[in-house]
Amino acid sequence: MDENSQDFSLEALRAGDRAELARVVDAYSGQIYRLALKMLGNPQDAEDVLQNTFLKAILHFPNFEGRSSISTWLYRIAANEALMILRKQKPEIPVPGEDETDEDDDYLPVQFVDWSSLPETELASSEAHTYLDAAVRQLSEKLRMVFILRDVEGLSIRETGEVLGLTETAVKTRLLRARLQLREQLSDYYRERLRQENIR
Amino acid sequence: MTDHDDTRCNDMLGSLSDYVDGELREDLCREIEKHLAGCANCRVVVDTLKKTVYLYHETARIGEIPVDVRERLFKRLELEDYLKKS
Ligand SMILES: [Zn+2]
Numbered sequence: 257m258d259e260n261s262q263d264f265s266l267e268a269l270r271a272g273d274r275a276e277l278a279r280v281v282d283a284y285s286g287q288i289y290r291l292a293l294k295m296l297g298n299p300q301d302a303e304d305v306l307q308n309t310f311l312k313a314i315l316h317f318p319n320f321e322g323r324s325s326i327s328t329w330l331y332r333i334a335a336n337e338a339l340m341i342l343r344k345q346k347p348e349i350p351v352p353g354e355d356e357t358d359e360d361d362d363y364l365p366v367q368f369v370d371w372s373s374l375p376e377t378e379l380a381s382s383e384a385h386t387y388l389d390a391a392v393r394q395l396s397e398k399l400r401m402v403f404i405l406r407d408v409e410g411l412s413i414r415e416t417g418e419v420l421g422l423t424e425t426a427v428k429t430r431l432l433r434a435r436l437q438l439r440e441q442l443s444d445y446y447r448e449r450l451r452q453e454n455i456r
Numbered sequence: 457m458t459d460h461d462d463t464r465c466n467d468m469l470g471s472l473s474d475y476v477d478g479e480l481r482e483d484l485c486r487e488i489e490k491h492l493a494g495c496a497n498c499r500v501v502v503d504t505l506k507k508t509v510y511l512y513h514e515t516a517r518i519g520e521i522p523v524d525v526r527e528r529l530f531k532r533l534e535l536e537d538y539l540k541k542s
Contacts (some may be wrong), residue, residue: 274534274535274537274538275538277533277535278530278535278538281529281530281533281535285521285526285529286520286521289521289525290516290521299525303525303528303529306521306525306529307528307529307532307533310529310532310533311532311533314533363469364466364469365469365497365501368496368497368500368501369500369504370499370500370503370504371504371507372500372503372504372506372507379507379511380511380514384511385515388511388512388515389515392512403512407509407512407513408512408513408515408516409516410513410516428473428474431473432469432470432472432473435472435473435505435508435509436469436472436505438508438512439501439504439505439508442504442507442508442511443504
């Protein structure tokens, strides 16, 4: 994930070097925009997050010590920006899955239809993609953020924890819950596709 | 249905993420695989869970940043001079 992190000169960035900044923006704007869009589901909000993330990064480069990678650091700023927008939209309504002390029983699998061998054309159709995106937005904020960072963006458990200030155990708990919840939702959707496949 | 043991199935659930990520200890993997061999429901859960993770990971490939979004970002950051090279 951080393969090009070392390619940038922190010294130049701290000194306000525009060319170096432009390179950083081009290297990381794609992933920051995607995170924001998946998290918020609205291109305008995602663009706000994108712009604010880099504006804040520019402001804070002088204090950035490089202990984490630039990528992780930018994700952290972006995650906070996205959560701030969500808080503004709907302040603090408790959602199932929000609390670490939740019973694991809430996440027990109930669907046992095997849709995993559906053809790729069905699994990854554009209709399916719309459904996948909508399903992610059904997750509580906390589960959604962990899931997007780890399973969409491909960060490790440790990196996800660094971005969100969570222990690895907390990341794992949320990740499992998010995955199980999404599996149920996808089972709902693909079960129907499977039925139609069998009719044909 | 005789091979279905709810307690065993639920015990397995907690290790499932590590298992599908290939990060579970060898001996625990063996235990899970032994259970899967005799439990059709858990096999479905594992297979569809793997597929769920795979499908979402694939979505990261599509959706690059739109050209106009990049352009506005560069302007906002006063990087217009660098818009062309990339
Ligand atoms: Zn089982």
